[in-house]
Amino acid sequence: MINTYNETKLHKSLKTMYSSVNEGALTEQKTGDYIADILLPDGGIIEIQTASLANLKKKIESFIREKRRITVVHPVATVKYIETTDIGSGKTTRRKSPVKKTMLCAFRELTSLTAFLADRNFTLEVLETVITEERIRHQTPVQSRNGRRRFPKDWEKTDKRLEEILVTHRFHGRSSWKKLVPKSLRDREFTSAEFFEELKKDFPAAKRQDTDIMLWVYTKAGFTERIGKTGKAWIYRTL
Numbered sequence: 001m002i003n004t005y006n007e008t009k010l011h012k013s014l015k016t017m018y019s020s021v022n023e024g025a026l027t028e029q030k031t032g033d034y035i036a037d038i039l040l041p042d043g044g045i046i047e048i049q050t051a052s053l054a055n056l057k058k059k060i061e062s063f064i065r066e067k068r069r070i071t072v073v074h075p076v077a078t079v080k081y082i083e084t085t086d087i088g089s090g091k092t093t094r095r096k097s098p099v100k101k102t103m104l105c106a107f108r109e110l111t112s113l114t115a116f117l118a119d120r121n122f123t124l125e126v127l128e129t130v131i132t133e134e135r136i137r138h139q140t141p142v143q144s145r146n147g148r149r150r151f152p153k154d155w156e157k158t159d160k161r162l163e164e165i166l167v168t169h170r171f172h173g174r175s176s177w178k179k180l181v182p183k184s185l186r187d188r189e190f191t192s193a194e195f196f197e198e199l200k201k202d203f204p205a206a207k208r209q210d211t212d213i214m215l216w217v218y219t220k221a222g223f224t225e226r227i228g229k230t231g232k233a234w235i236y237r238t239l
Contacts, residue, residue, distance in 0.1 A: 009159050009160065010131060010161055010162050011050050015037055019038045022038070022046075025046075031066075033062055045069070046073060047059065053110060056072060057112050057113060060113065060116055063121075064116065064121050067121065069121045070121060070122060072122075073125045074106055074127070076102075076103050076105050076129065077101060077130075077160075078100075078128040078130075078166065080131050081096055081130070082096075082097055085136055102205050102206055103126045104211065111220075114221040117177060117223075118221060118223075124171045125171075126171070127167070129164065133160045136158050138155065138156070140154065142155075177221070178238060181195075182199055185238070186238050189235050189236065190235070190237070191230065192233060193233065196208050199214075215236060222239060
């Protein structure tokens with residue numbers, strides 16, 4: 001089907017996995033104005049999104065308007081390997097990426113979806129995964145396939161594949177989202193700096209930017225609110 005022409009190995013693996021554990025599920029089904037990755041027998045939808053979640057906004061709006069349950073599955077590469085094949089020699093090398101991510105990186109993708117997070121028909125599954133990024137090394141610098149490189153490099157990404165799912169974080173309803181707020185902060189006021197320090201106890205690799213975005217998302221979704229300032233820092237509390 002046209003919808004699968006640019007499908008990565010990662011996307012295909014997750015789509016196969018989620019459809020196989022749901023008896024009677026069908027893949028790539030036209031539903032209203034959109035094609036659903038997986039259509040469940042009860043009319044529910046599962047969407048596998050390995051790229052920007054913002055791209056799903058109109059699709060989610062449409063499915064929720066039809067009163068369909070929709071589960072969005074979003075993998076985060078908390079461990080990534082880079083496999084590079086030299087186009088001239090055919091030799092393949094493999095190394096572990098030094099970049100460290102946590103599932104909190106997913107909040108960067110949620111800024112466009114805050115209106116849905118508390119909806120009873122919306123579920124998000126964030127997968128902490130081990131992923132291999134496949135590359136080809138050329139003899140001369142090339143532009144990336146999406147044309148976004150400021151300066152050409154001698155390699156390009158060609159695909160990515162799933163090696164392992166480490167942890168699945170499932171969010172459905174307000175209470176599940178609020179479980180990420182550190183217990184020590186749930187019943188008192190706090191600043192973003194305090195939030196960051198407490199959250200690092202559960203997510204040691206967390207970055208301040210990720211926690212700031214998380215608080216922004218929580219506030220827009222109505223899980224926390226700003227109640228004032230101390231100096232230049234906002235004061236928050238959970239709702």
